[in-house]
Amino acid sequence: MNNTLQVILSDYGDLVNTVLQRIKTNTTLKELFKTPVKRGEFFKALFILLQKRFVAYSKLENTYVYNINYRNIYRRLYFALYVEFVDKNHFKMFTDVFLKVLCTGVCSVKQFRDIKTVSRMIDLKLLKYSDNNVDFNFSSMERSTEFFDEKENVKKLKTVEKNQFVMVDYENLEEAMILKYFKDSIIEKYTTKIEDILTRLLAQPLINEQTIKKIIDEIKGNEASNEKLLESYVFYLKNDHILVPDPTMKNFRFDKKSMEIMLKKACMLNYTMENMSKHCKRVLNCIFERKMVEDKDISKYALLDAKTMRSVCLDLHQELFIQLCVMQKENKNFHIWEIDHLKAFKLCALKFQDKIIEKIPLIDNFWKVSLYTGSDISSDQVYISDLLQLAKSHFILTYE
Structure with a gap:
């Protein structure tokens, strides 16, 4: 984890790393303040760590404690590296905004000129409104000349209006990527002939055999008009319970659990x-x-x-x-x-x-x-x- 932290925090200099090294589970601000750096620099570093969600805080017996947010760090580094090494166009026109929010941790909506883009990304479940509505304000702490009073200064964290800050919607992104693996695993089983067909079908909540036939015809041409070919696609999809009937029994939908089981079997084999x-x-x-x-x-x-x-x-x-x-x-x-x-x-x-x-x-x-x-x-x-x-x-x- 140390190497990972060094990579992701390399842009912030030694100060952030110095403060971060002192943060362990159930660490209070008074303990953190023993760090051998100037008061103002210490709060600046802590502000960066909190704002970017490298550090999380919670209340324990009327005392605020801090710990490194490893889960959040892994998620953010994973998606940043995914864009860098795997697919720079995965988020298409939203890539720049996505990376900005990802690297910042929590972004004010006011930072973006095009609010509609942010709203669209929220609709697409790439972003979500911040998990809490606190704007960290340490200016009053920096001016303090007396010994640090944790309880007094923590109360000065300023609450802001709801929906002013956004962050990456990790849960939905992970869900979407898992579904992508499911689809690719199924495609591998049925050979590449069905790849385009499944890609098109997965975009539809409900389908019927005529829809399948129409898509096959569009992609494969006259060859797909062969009823046996159509029947084989539908049979395998139904047989593996990937296509399951809706309540009316007229349409079918893709069953996520069946797709999940298929992925596990394919991987295990x-x-x-x-x-x-x-x-x-x-x-x-x-x-x-x-x-x-x-x-x-x-x-x-x-x-x-x-x-x-x-x-x-x-x-x-x-x-x-x-x-x-x-x-x-x-x-x-x-x-x-x-x-x-x-x-x-x-x-x-x-x-x-x-x-x-x-x-x-x-x-x-x-x-x-x-x-x-x-x-x-x-x-x-x-x-x-x-x-x-x-x-x-x-x-x-x-x-x-």
Whole structure:
């Protein structure tokens, strides 16, 4: 993480890094003020860290405490590097505004000449209004000559009107990128013939067979008029429950959960687990085969919790991508787009094997436990193969 922080904070000089190094979980301002820098410079650095969401603050027993916002830093660095190394046109006409908000952390709407662009980006769920409505104002603190009174000065944080500040909508962006992986994985299964068709279909909330036929005709020409070709596309999509009927039974829609399952299976089938520990490999195999996992050490049967797995998977995916980009910044001869996808995934498995064990221990708060029922994996459970699979999928689809 230190390398990552150095990369993202390199534009702000040593002062910000000096203050940041003192910030740990449950650190109060009085403790932070022991930093050997001038009072005004200290607040300037802290202001940058707070405004840009590198540091988060919370209230604990009437005392404000500060900690490094690692999740936010990873998200922002991931998207910044994604635009830089993968797709400079991903956000099209909004790229410049997106990067400005991303790098600033929280932007005042008044900073933008074209308010309509910001509104449009909010509608498209690229941006959202700030997660809190506080404008950090440390000018009064800087003028103080007395020993720093934390309670008195924190109260001087100025509340501003709602919807004056915007930030990146990370949740929706991550959701959109995951859906992109789902689509690409499905395309890979059905060969490239269906790629354009699926791309067009995914943009429609409800579809019917005539719509499918029309799109196929437009893309493939007379060849697509063959009824068998149409039937095969529709059959496979229905058979895998990707196309499911709406309540009227006349139209079909794409089912996100089915697409998600297909991605997991596709990734798992291509995954070589040679670099993973025997323990983790056993759990992977059991979950993928839809079996309950028995661990003699805890004498319990366990199933993965979907919400936890989703969060950990995104964390590891972003962490891997960031680390590879940092490696490229440090080594000019290293180019992430030239990496063989299997080598990249082996690097991923080796680098984060310990973190897998550390982040997902076989304990109740990370696993849904069933002691007496032999029930199969329910719809809200997910395979452990989600571990690192988005990272693998990303590198195959982006760099292969």
